[in-house]
Amino acid sequence: xxxxxxxYEGPPHVGAMRVATGMRDLHYVLHAPQGDTYADLLFTxxxxxxxxxxxxxxxxxxxxxxxxxxxxxxxxxxxAFERFQPQAMLVGASCTxxxxxxxxxxLAQALALPIPVVALELPSYQKKENWGASETFYQxxxxxxxxxxxxxxxxxxxxxxxxxxxLGPTALGFRHRDDLKEIRxxxxxxxxxxxxxxxxxxxPHDLTRLGEADFNVVLYPETGQLAAGWLxxxxxxxxxxxxxxxxxxxxxxxxxxxxxxxxxxxxxAARVDATASHSPWYAGSVDANYLTGKRVFVFGxxxxxxxxxxxxxxxxGLQVVGLGTYSREFARDLREAxxxxxxxxxxxxxxxxxxxxxxxAAPELVLGTQMERHIAKRLGLPCAVxxxxxxxxxxxxxxAPQMGFEGANVIFDTWVQPLMMGLxxxxxxxxxxxxxxxxxxxxxxxxxxxxAPAPAASADPVPFADPVANTAPVASAAAxxxxxxxxxxxxxxxxxxxxxxxxxxxxxxxxxxxxxTERYAxxxxxxxxxxxxxxxxxxHFSR
Amino acid sequence: MNAAVIPxxxxxxxxxxxxxxxxxxxxxxxxxxxxxxxxxxxxxxFFLVVGSRTCAHLIQSAAGVMxxxxxxxxxxxxDERDLAGLADANEELDKVVSRLLQRRPDIKLLFLVxxxxxxxxxxxxxxxxxxxxxxxxxxRVLNYSGSGIETTFTQGEDACLAALVPQLAEATxxxxxxxxxxxxxxxxxxxxxxxxxxxxxxxxxxxxxxxxGSMPAVGPHTRMLLAQPFLAETARLLEARGAQRVAxxxxxxxxGSAAWLLAAADAMGVPQALALxxxxxxxxxxxxxxxxxxxxxxxxxxxxxxxxxxxxxxARFLAREMGxxxxxxxxxxxxxxxxxxxxxxxxxxxVLSEGQDVERQLDRCRAADPDLxxxxxxxxxxxxxxxxxxxxxxELVFSxxxxxEQAADLAGLFSRPLHRRQLLAA
Numbered sequence: 001x002x003x004x005x006x007x008y009e010g011p012p013h014v015g016a017m018r019v020a021t022g023m024r025d026l027h028y029v030l031h032a033p034q035g036d037t038y039a040d041l042l043f044t045x046x047x048x049x050x051x052x053x054x055x056x057x058x059x060x061x062x063x064x065x066x067x068x069x070x071x072x073x074x075x076x077x078x079x080a081f082e083r084f085q086p087q088a089m090l091v092g093a094s095c096t097x098x099x100x101x102x103x104x105x106x107l108a109q110a111l112a113l114p115i116p117v118v119a120l121e122l123p124s125y126q127k128k129e130n131w132g133a134s135e136t137f138y139q140x141x142x143x144x145x146x147x148x149x150x151x152x153x154x155x156x157x158x159x160x161x162x163x164x165x166x167l168g169p170t171a172l173g174f175r176h177r178d179d180l181k182e183i184r185x186x187x188x189x190x191x192x193x194x195x196x197x198x199x200x201x202x203x204p205h206d207l208t209r210l211g212e213a214d215f216n217v218v219l220y221p222e223t224g225q226l227a228a229g230w231l232x233x234x235x236x237x238x239x240x241x242x243x244x245x246x247x248x249x250x251x252x253x254x255x256x257x258x259x260x261x262x263x264x265x266x267x268x269a270a271r272v273d274a275t276a277s278h279s280p281w282y283a284g285s286v287d288a289n290y291l292t293g294k295r296v297f298v299f300g301x302x303x304x305x306x307x308x309x310x311x312x313x314x315x316x317g318l319q320v321v322g323l324g325t326y327s328r329e330f331a332r333d334l335r336e337a338x339x340x341x342x343x344x345x346x347x348x349x350x351x352x353x354x355x356x357x358x359x360x361a362a363p364e365l366v367l368g369t370q371m372e373r374h375i376a377k378r379l380g381l382p383c384a385v386x387x388x389x390x391x392x393x394x395x396x397x398x399x400a401p402q403m404g405f406e407g408a409n410v411i412f413d414t415w416v417q418p419l420m421m422g423l424x425x426x427x428x429x430x431x432x433x434x435x436x437x438x439x440x441x442x443x444x445x446x447x448x449x450x451x452a453p454a455p456a457a458s459a460d461p462v463p464f465a466d467p468v469a470n471t472a473p474v475a476s477a478a479a480x481x482x483x484x485x486x487x488x489x490x491x492x493x494x495x496x497x498x499x500x501x502x503x504x505x506x507x508x509x510x511x512x513x514x515x516x517t518e519r520y521a522x523x524x525x526x527x528x529x530x531x532x533x534x535x536x537x538x539x540h541f542s543r
Numbered sequence: 544m545n546a547a548v549i550p551x552x553x554x555x556x557x558x559x560x561x562x563x564x565x566x567x568x569x570x571x572x573x574x575x576x577x578x579x580x581x582x583x584x585x586x587x588x589f590f591l592v593v594g595s596r597t598c599a600h601l602i603q604s605a606a607g608v609m610x611x612x613x614x615x616x617x618x619x620x621x622d623e624r625d626l627a628g629l630a631d632a633n634e635e636l637d638k639v640v641s642r643l644l645q646r647r648p649d650i651k652l653l654f655l656v657x658x659x660x661x662x663x664x665x666x667x668x669x670x671x672x673x674x675x676x677x678x679x680x681x682x683r684v685l686n687y688s689g690s691g692i693e694t695t696f697t698q699g700e701d702a703c704l705a706a707l708v709p710q711l712a713e714a715t716x717x718x719x720x721x722x723x724x725x726x727x728x729x730x731x732x733x734x735x736x737x738x739x740x741x742x743x744x745x746x747x748x749x750x751x752x753x754x755x756g757s758m759p760a761v762g763p764h765t766r767m768l769l770a771q772p773f774l775a776e777t778a779r780l781l782e783a784r785g786a787q788r789v790a791x792x793x794x795x796x797x798x799g800s801a802a803w804l805l806a807a808a809d810a811m812g813v814p815q816a817l818a819l820x821x822x823x824x825x826x827x828x829x830x831x832x833x834x835x836x837x838x839x840x841x842x843x844x845x846x847x848x849x850x851x852x853x854x855x856x857x858a859r860f861l862a863r864e865m866g867x868x869x870x871x872x873x874x875x876x877x878x879x880x881x882x883x884x885x886x887x888x889x890x891x892x893x894v895l896s897e898g899q900d901v902e903r904q905l906d907r908c909r910a911a912d913p914d915l916x917x918x919x920x921x922x923x924x925x926x927x928x929x930x931x932x933x934x935x936x937x938e939l940v941f942s943x944x945x946x947x948e949q950a951a952d953l954a955g956l957f958s959r960p961l962h963r964r965q966l967l968a969a
Contacts, residue, residue: 001593001619001635003642010600033659035573035691038601040921050928052921056902059569062662062692076568083902095595096659096692099626124595125623 006351006371008326008389012122013094014039015132018199019140019223020090021053021171025203026140027086028055029077031069031104032094046392047172056080060097070102077108081115088144088204089113090136092120116204118143128349130222130301130327133170137199138226144204149211149235162261163193165213165231167239168224169200174304174388175402176200179219182404183244187217190254190268192261199223211235215260219243219403221303222327245307246315247280247408277405279412283316294419295512297322297363299346299354299372300387302330304402306337308367308386311411313341322361324348351375362512365419370394379511382418386411492521494529501531516541557889562877567900570921571850571875572937573691574699575658576605580941581703582615584726585751587651590616591643592689593636593668594658605937615650617643621660632666633674640675644682651681652755654703657688683755685710695875697773697851697940700726704750707758708780711750714762720746721811722759722786724778725771728943729753734825735794735946738804741821742813750777761786766810768803770794770945772885773852775878792884794945795853795953796860797829802884825947832951833864839958841866846913848922849873849899850936855885857917857939857953862890865954869893870911873904915961932964 009015013030020028021043030036037057043049058076060069077091091104105119118139122132155163166183169176180197187194195213196206216231216239218224228239238260244253251269258268282288296318298309302325312318323338324346325331331347338345346357355375358366366376366383370391376383385394386402401407494502505513513534520537521529575598578590592598599618606614619639625632636655644650653675655668668686675684687702688694694702704724714720721744723735732749739747748759763785769778772793782788791806792799801822808818845867847854854874861867871894879886889895896904901922908916909929916926916933923933934957944953 001621001625001632001639003617003639004596004599004620005617007596007599007603009596011595011597013597014600033573033691034569034571034695035575035601035659036597037568037570037921038572038576038604040570041919042604044922044924045920048924050924052925057568059567060692062690065663065692079567079902095597096663099660099663123623124597125621125626128596 002350004350008349008351008369008371009129010039010042011095011124012127012129012132012135013092013120013124014042015129015134015223016090016092016120016122016136017043017053017055018129018133018170018172019136020055021049022169022173022200023054023198023202023204025087025205026054026090027080027084028053028090028092029073029080029104029108030055030057030092030094031073031076031097031102032057032059033096034059034061036094036096043171046390047395048392049171053171054084054086058097065100069097069100070107073102073104074107074111077111077113077117081111081113086115086204088116088118088140090118090120090140092122095124098122098124116143131329133223134226134329137167137170137223138230140199140204140207141210141227142230144207145210145231145235146208147211147234149237155214161191161193162215162263163195163213164257164261165195165210165216165237166197167216167218167228168220168222169197170220170223171200172388173200173220173223174390174394175400175407176220178399178401179403179407181399182401182406183217183219186244186250186254186272186404187257189272190257190261191263191271192257211237213237215239217257221330222301243303243307244403245304245407246311246411247277247405248314249307249310250404250408274405277408279315279405279408282412288316288416291416291419292317294318294365295321295361295363296365296367297358297361297372298386299324299326299358299366299368301325302327302334304387306334307402308411309337309341311408312367312415315408316412316415318365321363322346322357324354324357355379359511362515364509365415367415381511384415384418491518492526492529492533495531498529498531498534501534513538555891556887557891557893557895558883558886560886560889560891560893560895563894563896565896565898565900565903568902569695569875569899570848570901570919571899572605572696572919573601573659574689574694574696574702575602575656575691576696577689577699577703578602578616578656579606581700581726581751584753585652585755586753587649587755588615588654589643589647589650589652590654590656591640592616592618592656592658593661593666594618594621594656595660596620598658598660615647621664626664632664633671636666636671637675637678640679640684644679651683653679653682653684654706655684655686656699656703657686657690659690659692662688662690662692683710695849697771697853698876700771701774701776704774704777705780707751708761708777708784711758711784712760713784714760714765717764718746719764719766719811720748720759721807722748722750722761722765722767722781723770723807724750724767724781725769725774726751727770727945731943731945731949734948735804738822738825738947739807742804742808742811742818744807744811744813746811763787766807768807768810769881770803771853772856772878772882773876775876775881778881790884792859792888793853793856795856795950796864797826797833797947797950798864799856799860800829800945800947800950801826822947829947829950833954836951836954836958837865839961840954842868843914843961844868844870844911845915845917845957846870846908846911847872847874848901848904848908848916848918848936849875849896850917850919851940852876852878853939854917855882855889855895858893859885859888860953861957862893863888864950865957867915867957870913871896871904871907873897873899875899915957917957932960934960 043053058072091108108117216228218228218239231237242253242256244250255265258265296312305325309320309323320341325334326349335345351371367386373383517537657668672684672686685706687706689699752758761784765786767786768789789806789810791803794800794803858872873896877897923935926933943949
């Protein structure tokens with residue numbers, strides 16, 4: 001058993017729902033108890049979909065347990081088929097139905113429906129949402145795609161344009177809608193036709209045409225790689241490995257697509273309109289100088305985390321001080337990426353551990369999911385969201401891709417804004433005594449209730465404590481769980497005047513200053529930190 | 544007695560109305576969701592769900608941004624090792640609880656909340672609760688089930704409060720006392736306490752109390768007044784301990800609140816004239832405040848999907864005080880005895896349904912073509928996209944809606960979406 005307050009991912013059947021809801025003319029019958037329909041509102045509320053997810057539930061209850069549930073399931077499948085007339089169906093069990101061991105695949109087969117019915121085996125007690133989405137898409141592809149295809153040479157020799165599928169976008173995907181638009185635009189400029197986009201927007205019938213493409217573009221390995229691998233093995237369709245997040249990755253992606261499409265890479269690059277790519281110049285302009293070497297902590301799904309670290313380091317000149325993911329399936333890729341920045345990879349789905357790692361790394365910017373946004377809020381750090389899970393505000397009405405050149409522009413604005421605001425907040429703090437800047441005038445993109453974080457009063461011994469309590473967030477979160485048996489670390493006391501002096505240091509480096517000073521005091525055996533100690537430590541660490 | 548009430552065939556009501564009982568897909572929450580308001584109410588309690596990742600995900604989704612405040616609930620996620628053997632699962636649970644209580648020394652009451660997976664594998668949480676109570680002397684550990692196979696949404700509160708009942712002290716003296724049952728917002732609780740105080744009723748307790756250590760006593764001189772319609776099991780157990788239920792409608796709207804308070808006054812031997820006098824100012828205020836919403840709502844047709852068991856009292860308020868026309872009123876469960884007064888007050892001819900087959904109910908809803916649909920968040924936006932105006936029902940459980948001062952807020956919850964549609968259409 002695992003003690004969990006937050007989960008980065010839902011159960012695997014939610015992944016299956018993301019595939020089903022992304023598609024058209026497909027219906028998913030889920031053997032599940034009353035209550036599991038909660039997942040519908042992820043789609044209708046967070047993604048603001050205007051239709052119900054194409055999912056029927058058996059809603060079995062305690063009194064049904066016994067032989068009755070199998071009949072319930074069969075009735076649900078038959079009713080769903082008659083009502084929705086889908087081209088194909090998915091059937092499967094949620095976590096509870098997995099325990100009662102009705103066999104959705106066998107039961108559905110017994111109904112002999114005149115459409116393909118794909119049975120899903122989603123082990124709820126081992127796997128999670130992204131795996132569920134990936135597996136569902138894979139099973140659909142495996143069951144629906146004919147295993148023969150038009151030889152590419154014939155087609156291209158006949159003067160037809162090179163053609164690809166786009167794999168991976170789903171419902172409830174972080175910016176999938178706009179990434180897709182951006183990449184479609186890029187491919188059109190290169191001169192590559194899009195055959196089928198799947199799962200998002202595809203019907204089961206569309207899936208049967210996947211073999212008509214020359215190669216596949218995998219936008220999200222978390223959901224698309226498994227199916228792409230099968231298509232490569234079975235139909236010989238190669239697929240892209242580069243995820244076009246960031247300007248450099250977008251250029252690499254263009255070159256890779258050109259290679260797969262049989263177009264000269266330089267010619268392909270020349271065809272792409274890069275005039276709307278503003279982020280390289282913005283990052284090069286003098287205003288961005290202050291970004292240099294800013295410490296950034298990155299956490300998210302593996303694809304977005306790895307891409308974000310690369311953009312942060314190579315395109316914005318930030319220093320990556322932490323890199324992690326909750327996607328265990330892609331742990332190896334993340335470890336490789338972490339090695340590039342000389343940081344310890346964090347493969348973990350316990351947000352308390354992520355919080356501890358962030359506090360220890362003392363970053364000046366956090367890039368993460370909605371959980372990291374909250375952690376950053378507690379720690380008083382600027383933060384931007386780069387990955388699911390996200391809340392409703394990250395399914396914006398405006399065009400907001402992460403991929404391609406426009407995506408890079410969006411990323412520049414999104415990441416830099418909290419930092420700019422950070423400077424603004426610091427200035428407001430500095431001029432707090434000024435008649436124009438009374439206390440209530442504190443800005444706050446960070447949090448309304450918690451203006452410029454006050455210097456620490458005392459370390460909070462209870463890591464679960466109410467975050468609204470006005471204690472020093474950095475200090476409290478830095479020591480979440482004393483390791484069993486570990487000696488408590490004796491931290492020197494701060495003299496009041498030294499504490500005040502610390503308060504004059506800009507908040508975004510204050511945490512680091514506090515930590516360095518305390519470490520210095522510990523090393524030097526200083527019991528009480530005075531102003532002298534503070535500046536001794538500053539001098540010591542600046543050497 | 545109340546000029547604002549529009550008289551609609553009061554003589555018959557819905558007491559004998561046949562209820563459409565349906566079975567099929569249910570678009571409702573499970574009882575785990577009750578944790579989200581219960582943990583706000585009992586300030587030193589922690590709710591530990593023993594369940595799957597789905598349970599954790601459900602609570603996270605339903606709690607919305609509240610999850611960010613590091614609330615006092617969590618999930619012990621069962622994994623495949625636990626499924627291998629039950630003894631192992633118990634040890635694992637003990638470890639999780641020890642870790643939790645170590646981190647949260649402020650917790651005095653821990654609920655182990657059963658889920659569908661824990662019920663299906665028959666993990667004995669009541670024995671676990673006993674064992675853990677002994678191990679952690681300062682913390683009382685109780686258990687109840689919030690599973691979807693046994694409970695619907697607000698029934699989770701019923702199960703939780705029912706778990707508290709055997710723990711309540713035995714009331715020793717023989718002076719009658721009033722026990723108000725059902726979690727109410729603190730502001731509502733305080734208002735009721737003041738109003739009852741003005742009538743001279745000072746021996747008033749609320750279940751649940753705000754802290755684990757101050758739960759009320761119960762005995763044969765306890766007069767039990769239900770503040771919520773979904774407390775079947777809690778009421779049954781309180782009655783078994785001698786409490787006498789005071790029959791009343793539920794305190795929604797002016798009429799309902801007045802009748803509810805009058806029933807309390809009557810049960811506690813307060814003369815009606817005194818009770819009416821004590822509530823007069825609040826009641827007049829509320830009536831005046833309702834007028835503006837009545838203009839918006841009168842004559843509009845409303846359809847209720849089942850959700851919380853609050854549907855009947857809400858429909859009664861909207862029909863009688865706001866002049867709305869009821870099409871179908873769905874409820875997940877209908878407790879005829881507790882809702883007897885509500886049934887009598889509902890306009891005759893109202894279609895009542897219990898349980899759900901959501902596709903068929905959607906067909907009926909579209910056929911009825913109502914002006915306003917009360918439904919869950921899974922249905923609301925899709926129905927809006929079809930051109931219907933909806934009011935999402937979960938807000939009715941999270942908002943303070945009971946009592947005089949909240950009557951207009953309650954009406955406002957229904958008038959706002961209609962007003963908004965007018966504004967956007969203009």
